[in-house]
Amino acid sequence: MHYIFEPGLFSSGPVRTAVLVGTVVAVTSGVIGVLTVIRGQSFAGHSLADVATTGGAGAFLIGVDQFWGFLLAGVVGAAIMELIGVQRRRGRDVATGVVLGAALGAAALFLYLGTQTSSTTGASFTILFGSMFVISPDTVPALIASGIVALAVVAVLSRVLLLASLSPDLAAARGVPVRAVGMAYLMALAVAVSLSAVAIGAVLSTALLIGPAATALRVTKRPGLAMAASALTGTAATWLGILLAYDSFYWSSSGRGWPVSFFIVALVLIAYLLSYARRPGRGRRDGRSTRARKVLVEA
């Protein structure tokens, strides 16, 4: 037992914060990720994360907590993407890409100016790759609250959202305001992405968003069940990742741990690959249409 749980694991304040925040992040990202995968918006999810980097860098520049930067940039980015029309299949990739390119350019500038004005050089690493053990306890209530708000939005809209995701025409015919629903979903996505940007870094947050959701959707085609499975997978990967990262401080004598983000990403990917072993060889069109039919029948 002593070899698995290294001394001081349970009494360490940063670890407790990390576990608490990590759970909230994993559940939020897991649930919203399922919708992202069903809607085929992995690129939008990843772009929001990268756009959030700009906000994180800007917040670092003016000395505010990163989370607010991530959140503001994520929400603004989501609004811009909605304006240029993420719902159109053709052309949306390009428009998303151009916005993303400009945002990353701004991030480069903010980080450059930030490192010019302050002497801390590790900031770009923290913003991009995260560091769960340095989350400030002051922001924890805000993190949890925004996670709950995002989950509540998705829970209230879940039925309508699934219908609008799988068959926009049918949803529109039934009087669902498809655009407004899509906007609400993108806002929830922005919150989820900002949360996981705090936890495992802006450029890696896609792992918690897409990985568990894609795994869950390979195992079950029922959206509700997939959301639960996805949240569970994400939480398990996060907890195990925190444990391994904490233990890794003791693996070598150098006294430097491996980054917790690396372990979480690796565990998420192992889970995804395991889902292949369990259910080999399902065609993608086949899987998608089955899922679509099932949801439409339920709706």
Added chain:
Amino acid sequence: MFSSLMMNTWIAASIVAVIAGVTGFFAVLRGQSFAAHAIPNGAFAGAAGAGLLGLNVIWGLAVFALAGALGIGALGRRARQDVVTALVLVLMLGTGALFLSLSTEYAEVTYSLLFGEVFGVSPAVLVPIAVLGAVSVAAIAVIYRPLLLASALPEVADARGVSTRRMEVCFLVVMALATSMTVPVVGALLVFALMIGPAAAARSFTRRPGAAVAVATGIALVTVWVGIALSYRTNWPLGFYVGVIAAGFFLLGQGWTAVRRHGVRGRTSAAPVPADAC
């Protein structure tokens, strides 16, 4: 600005711009912006690994970019491509985070690999850049017609016996080669801006594929040249200028399309990018 030290930068950046323009055209045409974003980002992990082992950065970039391209190509057959691309991307980025935390000099190295280092081009990097650039252009020239057909009209290509699957893998490999030379100059995060922005803008100005490739290359060259000049003057990162100028050209293209459409038959549709641009 044109000292012998800076000449390396100008030459390297020009080669990079040509390749980015040519590959970017196909990336936009095929709707593979996400792959164009994922491969350079993932390649960054290879650079970090090469730095850790003390090798030339460009070989690390090449190995990881190729592995990423082949991974996306192979796994993409079994699942949705955007999901696979996202997962391959985070796998490589996660590895990169590990490499960076293990190496001792991470802050400056990370920053210049991610966001570009305009004055960091050494003669040792120039030779591989030129060689890889020539190989990429030659490869695109050889597969130009079947690739164009497979990208624009996949069904017709299949009917004519052109394997769209093989073309996809070929294209991803070329993109990987292009990536591994572009990253040291403009940085992993902004290779993408240089590929997508000019190519997307070019599509607004011409419908003919050959002309679009030429226009995209021209815009990419102007973007990089103006970016270097401004970066040299202000000392701000090149990546910033590349991202903003590329986006500016895209908006210009959108404006041009809107104006032309307005002049021809009034403003009928809000969709600015012609869906059948080929």
